[in-house]
Amino acid sequence: MKITGAEAIIKILELENTTHIFGYPGATICPFYDALLDSKIKHILTRHEQGAAHSASGYARATGKVGVCVATSGPGATNLITGIATAYMDSIPVVALTGQVPTHLIGRDVFQEADITGATAPFCKHNYLVKDIEELPKILKEAFHIASTGRPGPVLVDIPIDIQLKELKFEVPTNPDIKGYKPSYKGHPLQIKKIIELLEKSQKPAICAGGGIISGNAGSLLRKLVDRCNIPVVTTLMGIGSVPTDHKLCFGMLGSHGSYMANYVINNADLLIIAGARVGDRAMASAGEAYKRAKIVHIDIDPAEIGKNIGVNIPVVGHISSILTDLLQVSARGNTDGWISELMMRRQEHENKLNISSNIGVPDKIYTSHKRGTPHKTDTPHKIDKLDEINKSCPVTPAYLLRVLSDTLKNLDNLDSPDILNSSSILDSSSMLNSPDMLGSLNTLNSSDIIDGSTNNIYKINTQGSDINTQRSNIVESHDIVESGDFIITTEVGQNQIWAANNLTIRNPRQFISSGGMGTMGYGLPAAIGAKIGCPNKKVINISGDGSFQMSLQELGTIKQESLGVKIIILNNSRLGMVKELQKANYSCRYSQVNLDSNPDFLKLAAAYGIKGERITKNDEVKEALKRMLSDDEPYLIECIINPDESTL
Amino acid sequence: MAKHILSVLVENHAGVLSRVSGLFSRRGFNIESLAVGITENPEISRMTIVVEGDEYTVEQVSKQLNKLINVIRVKKLENFDSVKRELALIKVNATAATRSEIVQIVEIFRANIIDVSKDTLTIEVSGDEDKVGALENMIKPFGIKEIVRTGIIALERGTKHIKADNNKDNKENDMEDDFNDKDVL
Numbered sequence: 001m002k003i004t005g006a007e008a009i010i011k012i013l014e015l016e017n018t019t020h021i022f023g024y025p026g027a028t029i030c031p032f033y034d035a036l037l038d039s040k041i042k043h044i045l046t047r048h049e050q051g052a053a054h055s056a057s058g059y060a061r062a063t064g065k066v067g068v069c070v071a072t073s074g075p076g077a078t079n080l081i082t083g084i085a086t087a088y089m090d091s092i093p094v095v096a097l098t099g100q101v102p103t104h105l106i107g108r109d110v111f112q113e114a115d116i117t118g119a120t121a122p123f124c125k126h127n128y129l130v131k132d133i134e135e136l137p138k139i140l141k142e143a144f145h146i147a148s149t150g151r152p153g154p155v156l157v158d159i160p161i162d163i164q165l166k167e168l169k170f171e172v173p174t175n176p177d178i179k180g181y182k183p184s185y186k187g188h189p190l191q192i193k194k195i196i197e198l199l200e201k202s203q204k205p206a207i208c209a210g211g212g213i214i215s216g217n218a219g220s221l222l223r224k225l226v227d228r229c230n231i232p233v234v235t236t237l238m239g240i241g242s243v244p245t246d247h248k249l250c251f252g253m254l255g256s257h258g259s260y261m262a263n264y265v266i267n268n269a270d271l272l273i274i275a276g277a278r279v280g281d282r283a284m285a286s287a288g289e290a291y292k293r294a295k296i297v298h299i300d301i302d303p304a305e306i307g308k309n310i311g312v313n314i315p316v317v318g319h320i321s322s323i324l325t326d327l328l329q330v331s332a333r334g335n336t337d338g339w340i341s342e343l344m345m346r347r348q349e350h351e352n353k354l355n356i357s358s359n360i361g362v363p364d365k366i367y368t369s370h371k372r373g374t375p376h377k378t379d380t381p382h383k384i385d386k387l388d389e390i391n392k393s394c395p396v397t398p399a400y401l402l403r404v405l406s407d408t409l410k411n412l413d414n415l416d417s418p419d420i421l422n423s424s425s426i427l428d429s430s431s432m433l434n435s436p437d438m439l440g441s442l443n444t445l446n447s448s449d450i451i452d453g454s455t456n457n458i459y460k461i462n463t464q465g466s467d468i469n470t471q472r473s474n475i476v477e478s479h480d481i482v483e484s485g486d487f488i489i490t491t492e493v494g495q496n497q498i499w500a501a502n503n504l505t506i507r508n509p510r511q512f513i514s515s516g517g518m519g520t521m522g523y524g525l526p527a528a529i530g531a532k533i534g535c536p537n538k539k540v541i542n543i544s545g546d547g548s549f550q551m552s553l554q555e556l557g558t559i560k561q562e563s564l565g566v567k568i569i570i571l572n573n574s575r576l577g578m579v580k581e582l583q584k585a586n587y588s589c590r591y592s593q594v595n596l597d598s599n600p601d602f603l604k605l606a607a608a609y610g611i612k613g614e615r616i617t618k619n620d621e622v623k624e625a626l627k628r629m630l631s632d633d634e635p636y637l638i639e640c641i642i643n644p645d646e647s648t649l
Numbered sequence: 650m651a652k653h654i655l656s657v658l659v660e661n662h663a664g665v666l667s668r669v670s671g672l673f674s675r676r677g678f679n680i681e682s683l684a685v686g687i688t689e690n691p692e693i694s695r696m697t698i699v700v701e702g703d704e705y706t707v708e709q710v711s712k713q714l715n716k717l718i719n720v721i722r723v724k725k726l727e728n729f730d731s732v733k734r735e736l737a738l739i740k741v742n743a744t745a746a747t748r749s750e751i752v753q754i755v756e757i758f759r760a761n762i763i764d765v766s767k768d769t770l771t772i773e774v775s776g777d778e779d780k781v782g783a784l785e786n787m788i789k790p791f792g793i794k795e796i797v798r799t800g801i802i803a804l805e806r807g808t809k810h811i812k813a814d815n816n817k818d819n820k821e822n823d824m825e826d827d828f829n830d831k832d833v834l
Contacts (some may be wrong), residue, residue, distance in 0.1 A: 126718040180659075180717070
């Protein structure tokens with residue numbers, strides 16, 4: 001049966017279970033858009049190609065499927081580059097399809113021609129320029145294969161318009177067999193054995209969980225390992241959600257903007273297991289020091305990452321799920337009780353000193369990593385008052401707002417309950433167990449029980465012996481814990497990102513979506529759109545700053561067109577907050593171009609797109625505003641006026 | 650800076666050379682020379698790359714090269730375990746007076762004269778780096794007009810060979826063996 005190239009593309013997309021694509025049409029991609037009309041694939045028209053790429057990325061991160069974005073040649077393709085680079089740095093599976101001028105005109109500088117394959121070579125896992133119509137199905141199949149296997153990443157396929165119009169006899173391509181691409185999945189058994197031996201002997205182990213845990217769908221395996229061997233866990237920005245942030249053994253996010261306890265754990269461990277993390281410079285500024293202090297185990301599917309940023313004692317290359325499954329054969333756990341109780345005590349002390357949960361980002365002076373010559377002048381650590389005594393009439397405090405948001409999201413079924421949001425439930429790191437509707441049946445639960453967020457079983461830990469007794473508690477049958485946790489948070493970049501990473505309670509993988517490696521402003525809103533398209537039944541909330549919001553505010557049009565219930569919180573300090581902090585720390589407060597006093601009225605802007613919203617200026621307005629925002633599934637925008645001097649460090 | 654020779658098997662596609670050189674430039678690796686040509690299998694080309702750098706650099710270069718989809722195998726060739734050759738064409742000033750001297754030197758090196766004119770001689774020399782360098786030094790006093798070198802090509806000694814087998818272990822396994830030798834408990 002003869003079909004055109006464009007129809008072949010659609011066929012392959014359907015064969016790969018693509019249900020939604022994001023894109024923007026143009027001259028050289030018209031045949032594809034024509035064929036799209038006869039397909040069941042849903043196309044979401046964004047307002048900028050960068051939005052299409054970010055939306056595909058957000059969709060991929062929320063659903064685990066490959067995100068697909070489409071653009072025309074020339075400027076359409078070059079507008080995708082930032083989105084592709086963002087996906088590359090964070091290892092997100094995205095396939096980008098771009099139109100191209102006819103094959104006989106390539107290289108002649110014709111209208112809207114751009115060498116996109118040359119331009120994106122540094123930013124994608126691989127790219128293709130289709131020159132032969134017969135190769136098109138095989139190339140597309142390979143593109144999906146490369147994007148989604150091994151270490152995921154973006155793949156671009158450039159299809160000239162004459163190829164889209166040519167006809168071919170379509171045959172379903174066979175499974176790809178690429179000579180130069182055979183990622184290994186099974187970890188080397190000798191290495192696994194060495195890790196198990198180390199685990200059984202180690203007194204002060206720690207696990208650093210990165211984005212690889214989430215890409216590899218290994219969250220519950222990691223939690224099992226943590227519980228079985230009693231190992232403290234810290235996460236990178238990309239790894240937030242791999243273990244619940246309120247798990248008693250989770251000590252928060254590490255790094256220059258991370259939490260005090262997380263950095264303390266890393267600096268004092270004697271065995272550091274880096275699982276699915278690439279040891280970026282924000283996570284570990286002085287990786288060399290870590291190598292001197294502790295034994296390093298590095299587990300990653302990409303062999304090039306091992307040994308790149310940190311010296312390794314035991315490297316293991318393979319798929320994280322397979323390796324963690326092998327590690328779970330560990331029979332007895334090492335004697336980590338002393339280490340754990342030291343950490344618990346220190347955490348408690350830190351909390352008491354600052355009157356807040358120390359999983360939040362308020363690092364002590366000593367642990368603030370600072371590379372320039374002069375020591376970083378944090379006066380007293382930025383104190384947040386006891387939350388029930390918080391100054392209700394000062395401008396909105398971001399940490400407070402975000403923690404109230406976490407609490408509100410936990411109790412989505414009981415938004416009108418008067419017991420919600422009492423201060424102790426925010427302060428307590430295992431506050432979920434203390435929320436009112438659980439208290440009645442809690443006789444058998446104690447703080448060392450773990451609720452598995454993905455299956456909602458409650459595991460009872462028998463701390464006497466070395467085994468874990470798991471019994472399904474009858475609490476699960478009577479309380480529907482699932483719905484109250486079903487949300488996705490996306491963030492922009494800068495202060496809002498750090499506050500979100502450090503103050504939100506995230507209990508599941510794929511719940512926290514943020515541009516880590518590239519730090520692209522304008523990522524959050526289109527990513528939230530992609531996440532909402534992929535998970536229409538979840539609440540999707542974008543945490544944004546006033547600067548980042550303006551980088552992709554045109555995507556409000558997409559929200560209106562698709563009637564998406566995306567919630568937007570703008571933390572408005574009329575500044576480019578993070579740059580301002582850098583200038584304060586490194587340039588003696590010589591502020592250059594960080595002033596955004598000419599911001600538009602965001603509410604009027606939203607109203608122009610038919611999106612309702614409100615503005616809050618004080619802390620005592622927070623609770624009600626969040627309740628209103630989450631009360632339905634309509635798009636909503638909350639603009640929070642915050643103090644320009646609020647800082648993340 | 651130490652020099653290392655990498656023998657890389659790549660798919661014979663348009664743009665592969667540009668991908669490899671792009672990789673080197675954006676990661677900041679220093680290529681001293683690069684020679685590429687088709688192998689016994691017309692779909693596969695072999696690149697011989699001479700990299701300047703320390704152990705860490707070479708390890709990163711190999712691993713990043715392996716990540717490229719078009720690259721099939723990467724093998725670091727050790728000095729003692731491989732044969733190396735380079736070809737150079739040297740155009741040197743040669744008047745009637747100096748011509749015979751130059752011809753003598755060329756004969757000693759078992760090189761060839763491939764072009765002669767009133768004022769110049771063009772010499773073809775092949776051999777390892779030291780031999781080519783030595784001839785160049787001997788010829789320098791006469792005044793070298795132009796010199797073109799191919800860059801080193803190399804093969805492993807003995808029966809070992811680098812093949813692009815589909816069914817054999819994947820390329821990461823080469824490095825896994827390196828890992829096992831290197832780690833310390």
